């Protein structure tokens with residue numbers, strides 16, 4: 001029996017995508033298969049996706065000319081997984097593997113294959129991710145639309161050229177960690193001023209969620225929204241002056257620059 005989509009690697013990313021795709025009715029559960037080498041993880045997946053197939057190995061009968069593959073393994077396992085996929089063939093491959101170029105994926109196949117590379121981020125686990133996609137040498141606009149429809153099940157999708165994928169990695173890929181660092185620091189600041197950690201956490205996390213919602217729902221720019229809370233000579237102005245004095249803006253610029261450079265190094 002062949003499948004519309006085979007997810008190769010049923011770990012965190014693979015299972016989050018499977019959940020999102022089924023919730024969005026992207027395909028019927030029976031049209032989805034997950035290939036996973038770990039028998040313990042296969043048991044977990046078989047319970048979680050009771051109406052889909054969880055495979056221990058990929059066979060010719062699982063793939064037909066319209067089957068797509070979603071590659072969700074760690075970078076160290078990508079070559080082995082690709083060798084396996086190439087032996088059975090696939091019409092399209094969408095990879096979320098960090099640092100793996102479309103050219104390298106294409107070189108695993110003897111015939112031209114449509115390869116799309118994506119850089120998602122961890123909020124895809126709660127279907128609020130943002131992913132960037134870039135197409136390889138043999139993709140058509142239908143292939144990109146296909147990839148977009150898969151990642152749209154777990155958040156928003158933006159098209160970029162492949163040379164910008166390292167920038168995406170350092171910005172939105174690593175981005176959640178930057179925001180968590182800021183959140184941790186603000187929670188500590190509240191505790192330092194005498195609040196309990198729990199009260200401080202609720203205030204900071206609530207402020208973060210509310211600010212993000214205000215930004216996306218009003219369509220106003222961050223500058224406009226910041227100006228709205230910054231009365232002349234007021235409390236926010238005093239706090240912001242201190243942050244600008246400590247070069248926080250420059251620190252973020254340098255942080256993204258370092259992350260992008262590291263992504264380029266790892267991809268070489």
Ligand SMILES: NC(=O)c1ccc[n+]([C@@H]2O[C@H](COP(=O)([O-])OP(=O)(O)OC[C@H]3O[C@@H](n4cnc5c(N)ncnc54)[C@H](OP(=O)(O)O)[C@@H]3O)[C@@H](O)[C@H]2O)c1
Pocket residue numbers: 008009010011012013014035036037038041072073074075077080081084096097098119120121122123173
């Ligand atoms: N998590 C994120 O937020 C995030 C964001 C952007 C990009 N990514 C990319 O997503 C990919 C997956 O990350 P993850 O967090 O989901 O990793 P993960 O939880 O470790 O899942 C990977 C799964 O693939 C399985 N696997 C290993 N070799 C395989 C093979 N040859 N065929 C099929 N399955 C195989 C692993 O099984 P074993 O445990 O038995 O090895 C594991 O269950 C990575 O390349 C990462 O760069 C992740």
